Amino acid sequence: MQKRTLLASVALAALLAACGKTEPAASTAPAAAPAPAPAAVVKLVVGLDDNFPPMGFRDEKNELVGFDIDMAREAAKRAGLEVEFKPIDWSAKEAELSGKRVDALWNGLTITEERKQNIAFTAPYMENHQIIVVPANSEIKTKADLAGKVVGAQEGSSAVDAIKKEEAVFNSFKELKTFGDNVAALMDLTTGRLEAVVVDEVVGRYYVAKKPELYAVLDENFGTEEYGVGLRKEDTELLAKIDGAMNAMKQDGTAAKIAQQWFGKDIIK
Known part of the structure; x- marks a missing residue:
């Protein structure tokens, strides 16, 4: 009787162990991470007066050209930004900027204490x-x-x-x-x-x-x-990018080269 009871206990223990065993997952390898989405192209929309030679104006082919156009294109390229030039009513430039119809005012914009109340400026890049x-x-x-x-x-x-x-x-x-x-x-x-x-x-x-x-x-x-580039005050990261790009252009002589092409001398500050 004791032998039968012992055998029954052993069988019951084995059964319980089998029932309680956790089956391994079909695959223990971690799931592959999804492929990252392509980074969105960040576009810098530059507001300008397109009748302001030699800073920004239309040539005989009706294409936008000028000193500030060349400066903006080079700075945007260095900052990893796509650039678009948008002619605006210059007398309403601050409203265009605050209304987010443009991201920057870059067209011989004078740095003044009054404008600093509403606009963030880059470091000056020329005197006027x-x-x-x-x-x-x-x-x-x-x-x-x-x-x-x-x-x-x-x-x-x-x-x-x-x-x-x-x-x-x-x-x-x-x-x-x-x-x-x-x-x-x-x-x-x-x-x-x-x-x-x-x-x-x-x-x-x-x-x-x-x-x-x-x-x-x-x-x-x-x-x-002094001239500077004007941006919204909250766009601190964009300001840092443009400031960095323009500083590099000053250091390596690119800005001076652009100035020579338009003014015949280096007027970069």
């Missing part, structure tokens, strides 16, 4: 002056001679800000007329509807050099300023 262009035969020789005269400037430009900073001179004008772009202002200067135009030096000297018989540049100006 607000020069005074008059007809070649004009009797205007100084800022004091602008008293009682009709003066033109581009609407929303730093030229307007620079003029208004010098209140005594500004208040002496007969009128300050603003235009959609500098080309229109210079055309009115040529036809006699204006007596002077205040304009970015890079633009003014570009036109004066093309038609020196029509224009003259006064020795006095409305101050020195």
